[in-house]
Amino acid sequence: MRGRFIVFCLLVTSSGMLCKAGEQHPAPSGQWEGVVQIPGYELRVVIDLAQKDQEWVGSLTAPQFGVKGAPLVGIAVKQSDIEFGLKGGATFKAHLESEGKLIGEYKQGGNSAPFLLKRVGDAHVEFPELSSPVSKEIQGEWKGAVQLPKSTINVILRLPDGGTPTAPGGELVIVDSGNAKIPITLWKQEGDHIFASFGDGGLSYDGEFHKDAAEISGNIRTGSVELPLTLHRSTTNTSAPATLAAQPETK
Amino acid sequence: MRSLSKMFVPVVLGWAVTSSCVAQSMFRGNPAHTGVYDASGPRELKGIKWKFATGGKVLSSPVADKGVIYFGSDDHNVYAVDAETGVQKWKYSTWGPVASTPAVSDNVVYFMSYDSKFYAVDAASGKTKWKFTTEGDRRFEAKGLDGGQPRTQTYVDAWDMFQSSPVVAQGMVFFGCGDGNLYALDATTGALRWKFATGDVVHSSPAYDSGTLFFGSWDSYLYAVDAATGQKKWQFKTGEDPLVHNQVGFPGSPAVVNGVVYVGCRDSGLYAVDAASGTQKWRFDNKGSWIVVSPAVVGGNILFGTSDSGLVHLLDATTAKPAFDLHVTAYDFSSPAVAGGVAYFGLMNGTFVAVDLKTGKQLWEFQTEVSRENLGFLMNADKTLNYMMLFRGDFEQNAIGVERLFTIGSIASSPLVMNGTVYFGSTDGYLYALQ
Numbered sequence: 001m002r003g004r005f006i007v008f009c010l011l012v013t014s015s016g017m018l019c020k021a022g023e024q025h026p027a028p029s030g031q032w033e034g035v036v037q038i039p040g041y042e043l044r045v046v047i048d049l050a051q052k053d054q055e056w057v058g059s060l061t062a063p064q065f066g067v068k069g070a071p072l073v074g075i076a077v078k079q080s081d082i083e084f085g086l087k088g089g090a091t092f093k094a095h096l097e098s099e100g101k102l103i104g105e106y107k108q109g110g111n112s113a114p115f116l117l118k119r120v121g122d123a124h125v126e127f128p129e130l131s132s133p134v135s136k137e138i139q140g141e142w143k144g145a146v147q148l149p150k151s152t153i154n155v156i157l158r159l160p161d162g163g164t165p166t167a168p169g170g171e172l173v174i175v176d177s178g179n180a181k182i183p184i185t186l187w188k189q190e191g192d193h194i195f196a197s198f199g200d201g202g203l204s205y206d207g208e209f210h211k212d213a214a215e216i217s218g219n220i221r222t223g224s225v226e227l228p229l230t231l232h233r234s235t236t237n238t239s240a241p242a243t244l245a246a247q248p249e250t251k
Numbered sequence: 252m253r254s255l256s257k258m259f260v261p262v263v264l265g266w267a268v269t270s271s272c273v274a275q276s277m278f279r280g281n282p283a284h285t286g287v288y289d290a291s292g293p294r295e296l297k298g299i300k301w302k303f304a305t306g307g308k309v310l311s312s313p314v315a316d317k318g319v320i321y322f323g324s325d326d327h328n329v330y331a332v333d334a335e336t337g338v339q340k341w342k343y344s345t346w347g348p349v350a351s352t353p354a355v356s357d358n359v360v361y362f363m364s365y366d367s368k369f370y371a372v373d374a375a376s377g378k379t380k381w382k383f384t385t386e387g388d389r390r391f392e393a394k395g396l397d398g399g400q401p402r403t404q405t406y407v408d409a410w411d412m413f414q415s416s417p418v419v420a421q422g423m424v425f426f427g428c429g430d431g432n433l434y435a436l437d438a439t440t441g442a443l444r445w446k447f448a449t450g451d452v453v454h455s456s457p458a459y460d461s462g463t464l465f466f467g468s469w470d471s472y473l474y475a476v477d478a479a480t481g482q483k484k485w486q487f488k489t490g491e492d493p494l495v496h497n498q499v500g501f502p503g504s505p506a507v508v509n510g511v512v513y514v515g516c517r518d519s520g521l522y523a524v525d526a527a528s529g530t531q532k533w534r535f536d537n538k539g540s541w542i543v544v545s546p547a548v549v550g551g552n553i554l555f556g557t558s559d560s561g562l563v564h565l566l567d568a569t570t571a572k573p574a575f576d577l578h579v580t581a582y583d584f585s586s587p588a589v590a591g592g593v594a595y596f597g598l599m600n601g602t603f604v605a606v607d608l609k610t611g612k613q614l615w616e617f618q619t620e621v622s623r624e625n626l627g628f629l630m631n632a633d634k635t636l637n638y639m640m641l642f643r644g645d646f647e648q649n650a651i652g653v654e655r656l657f658t659i660g661s662i663a664s665s666p667l668v669m670n671g672t673v674y675f676g677s678t679d680g681y682l683y684a685l686q
Contacts (some may be wrong), residue, residue, distance in 0.1 A: 026338070033304075044679070046304040061304045063680025064658075068306025068326045070399060119299075124338060200494065222347060224366070 028056075028082050028096050033126060034117035036106045045115075045148040047092075047102075048081075049075070050123035058084060058125040069126025087200075131168035134159045138194070138209055138216075142231035145218055152176070155220075157196070157205070157231055163187065172198050172205075194218075205229065259646070268677070273316040275669050277354040278416035279545055279586065282459040283507045286547030286554075288590040292668040293605065293686050295305060296615040300684040301337030301673055302347060307348065308657055310412050311362075312665040316355040318486055319676055320667070322682055323349025327372075329362055331377060334669065337684060341377030345370065347388075351414035353454070354424070356438065361417045361424050363388065369417075369434070373439055377441070381441030384429035388414065391452045391469045392498035397649060403670075409653035410543075411469075411502060412584070412663060416456040418464075421478055425464055427453030433466060433474070435481055445481030449474065451500070455514075456545070460507040460526065465514075467501025473514055475529055480511075487528030490518025504545040504588065506553075511551050511568070515542025521555060523571065533571040535564070536638070545586040545665070547594065554594055557584025559648065561635075563587075563596075565608070575611045578582025579604070580634040585675070590668035597662020600634050603685070605673075617658030621679045624645070629659050 022231040029051050036043040049072075056082040058072035069135040074091075082102070085091040090127035092115065094104025100119040102138065105112050142157040163169035168187035174180040192209040207218020207229070215233040269364045279286045307325030307654050314321050319340060320332045325348040331340040358374045367387045371380040376568030383622040395402035406407045415427030424438045429452045435444040435664035450470030457466040458460035463484060471491050475484040498518045512533060514523045516683040523532040540560035547554040552574060556563040581600035588595045593614065597603045601622025605614040622630070631637050642652040655676035664676035672686045 043620070061306050061680070062327070063305065063307055066307045066326045068304075068324070068328060125340075224347070226346075240602070 028077060028102065029123055031104050031115035031121045033120045034102070034115060036113050036115040038106075038111075038113045042206045045117070047072070047084075047117060048123040049084075050125045052125075056084075057125050057127070058123075060151035061088060065067040071126075080150075103171060128166070129186055129188075131163060131184075132165075132189045134161065134163060134170065134187060136161075136170070137211060138189070141234035142216060142228050143234045144228050144231040146229050148227070151176075153251075155229070156234065157216075158179075159184075159187075172203070196208070207231070215227050261317075269328060272524075272552075275667055276315055276356065277418060278312055278352040278456050279458075279504065279665065280588070280667075282418050284456065284458040284504050284545055285419075285508060286505050286586060286588055287544060288588055288667070288668040290590045290668045291671055292590045292593055292595055292673045293671060293673045294591075294593060294607075295615055296617060297686050300405065300683065300686040303332050303337045303339070303682045305386045305680050305682065307680060308678040309680065309682055310678070311351045311676060312662050313667045313674040313676065314355060314417070314680060315355055315667055315669050315674075320682070321360050321374070322676060323348065323351060323353065323362055324665075324676075324680070326492075326680075327364070327366075327445075329353060329360065329372070330362075330465075331374070332682065334672070334674075334684075337682075338571065339545075340632070341373050343370070343377050343379075349414075350412060351426070351674075352416035354417040354419050356419035356424075359438070361419065361426075361438075362375070363414045363417070363426055363428070364400035365414065367428075369424075369436065371424075371439075373440070383434070383436055383441045383443070385428045385434065386432065387428075389429035389452065391429075391500060393455075395494075396496050397497050399649070404534070406649055407647040410558050411452065411454060412653075413454050413502060415454050415466075418457050418459045419464075420459045421548075423478070425459070426470075427455055427457060427466055427564055429454065431468065431470075433457060433464065433476060435478070447474070447476050447481050447483065447567075456504040458505045458507050458512070463526065465502075465505045465507055465512050467505065467514060467516065469500035471499050471518075473512070473524060473529075473542040474502065475512075476528065478676050481606050487522075487524050487529045489516045489520060489522065492518070496537070496539075502622035503544045506546050506548045507537070508548040508568070509543070511549055512584055513568070515544060515546060515555055517541045517543070518628070518667065519557075521546065521566070521571075522535070523553075523568070535571045536611070537564075537630040538560070543582075543584045546654060549588045549589045552608075554587050554589065554608070556585070556587065558582040563594075563606075567609075569640070570612045577606065577611065581636050583645065586665035588666040588668050588673070595666040595668060595673050595675075597677070599656060599661040599681070600630050600636060600661065601662060601677065602634060603662050603666075603673075603675060603683075617683075617685055619662070619677050619681075619683075621658065621660040627654065627655070627657065627658075 001203040005173045032047040036145045049058040054076035072084040080096040092110040094102045102117040102175045146153040156173040170184040182198040188195040203222045207216045214233045220229040300525040300575035312322035323329045328342045345364035351363040360372045369383040391408040396406035399406045415425040433447040442590040449468035452469040455467040473487040500517045505512045510526045519537040541558040553566045565574040581598040583598035594606045601619040603617040660677045660679035666675040
């Protein structure tokens with residue numbers, strides 16, 4: 001009799017726990033895989049979502065687009081509703097179903113398409129690469145010129161102090177394009193080797209710092225085009241030169 | 252693969268590994284590229300152990316060193332992934348698709364990217380050790396390729412999907428390139444030791460045996476080059492196709508066993524060539540169908556798949572007498588890996604099969620999710636390729652048709668077998684670990 005009572009108590013307790021659990025909203029943490037049903041095209045995506053320091057973080061992988069680990073922005077979770085986007089304006093709005101499905105609407109360029117994602121495992125969120133500090137000896141302004149077949153493009157690389165891992169600071173000034181300024185979005189420095197990515201990452205510079213010669217020699221790259229660019233320390237720290245009084249040596 | 256054309260003669264007396272140097276740290280498992288792994292793979296398929304998503308097609312083949320899997324992706328990255336968990340340890344970004352298979356030696360990962368650079372990266376940290384700039388990788392191309400119209404137009408061959416994979420020996424790293432060269436670089440510094448020029452694209456991966464490198468070029472020759480000096484030892488002529496340039500060249504790599512070089516060719520021949528003299532021992536005629544894969548050499552037999560004929564052959568290595576032919580459902584571009592008497596390989600329809608080499612029977616089949624969905628009816632109901640839906644017109648055959656084929660998760664990557672698990676890449680963007 002006492003045994004039956006204990007079983008009864010356990011059942012009551014566990015059913016209460018189940019009810020309580022049922023009231024909770026399922027968490028969107030995990031790796032989600034599925035398809036955005038763009039008319040005439042199925043866009044396959046993998047979304048990784050997790051919480052880090054009580055903030056939601058996430059990344060998107062889309063093999064058909066050559067995208068691996070693009071950071072999610074504007075992640076908002078309200079009960080079972082979740083919203084996030086990509087740099088450039090694409091957004092995902094979804095409702096989390098209890099059976100491990102994320103169903104919603106994808107919007108991009110004024111168009112919208114339904115999507116369905118299934119939870120396939122734990123999240124493996126990819127975080128954007130962090131910038132290293134700009135060393136003291138390389139801080140400042142550097143000038144150089146990119147030699148094209150029929151013209152020369154003068155550039156200035158500005159490397160200030162005070163950058164952060166997520167906002168390295170600094171910029172590339174394309175002097176011959178109306179002093180167009182392209183911000184440095186990633187700065188990496190390992191010994192004398194430097195790497196800078198500019199703007200959305202379509203332009204980059206890979207070089208070696210030669211302290212004795214006060215120069216950085218390397219290559220500037222956009223797409224499949226790679227051209228040599230040697231930079232020399234600027235003697236005049238102009239903030240936005242209209243013209244280059246003294247042309248830098250490029251060889 | 253559903254039907255086997257012939258029943259099988261018991262073929263193998265012993266499944267002894269034929270190379271003394273067996274590892275998983277380079278393409279085809281060892282420098283001689285035998286495709287034989289001193290490991291056990293799954294005889295029964297339990298399921299997916301893990302799968303790892305990349306941002307592009309995975310044509311590169313996985314290799315392993317110290318419990319870490321290394322492979323490239325069309326998303327421009329090379330990945331280091333824990334073999335047990337599938338968790339990424341690092342990724343290394345290049346500026347082009349990586350369709351070559353890395354080689355790992357002395358804690359350095361070597362690979363080629365379509366940005367035309369060859370990289371050496373620290374295996375533990377993923378940091379650059381050095382880079383070498385080639386004269387420029389490219390795919391095979393020809394005027395009027397495959398009958399393309401107009402005939403005077405130059406077409407890129409989209410079927411030339413692999414890059415040459417490096418082999419490390421004698422303190423050097425060797426690899427081929429679309430610029431027509433075979434390169435030898437100092438493995439520590441990346442300095443050029445020598446380069447050997449051929450007449451066309453070299454995407455064949457050099458096999459190394461007893462101080463000699465063996466590789467094919469799209470100029471129709473198989474070459475033997477002294478690894479120390481870069482001096483040619485011999486060259487062996489294969490078929491040409493001046494009309495549509497279809498039946499020429501070496502997309503795959505040789506295997507060298509017991510002084511014989513075995514290599515498949517687009518001229519539909521599987522050749523056995525004496526490694527010392529470069530003279531032909533025999534040629535197996537696959538009757539017009541390409542042999543893209545690198546053959547596996549095991550137990551005195553040669554195992555290789557073919558493209559259009561949909562056949563996988565097992566031949567006697569000495570006589571070329573067929574032991575058996577398997578009918579498979581689609582083109583085979585995935586070089587077979589053999590472990591524990593089982594052959595593993597993928598097919599271009601997104602299926603992956605395990606075949607018992609003693610009985611010739613299929614042990615199991617895996618199919619990628621996109622292949623199961625068969626969007627656009629790119630496959631027939633029996634999983635054979637639906638050519639009408641795949642290749643619509645002459646001009647688009649090469650580029651668009653091949654890309655369309657890739658959407659069903661083609662498996663062209665050569666498997667790695669290790670610790671009861673088989674690893675391979677797919678054009679659906681995943682690296683799979685099956686157990």
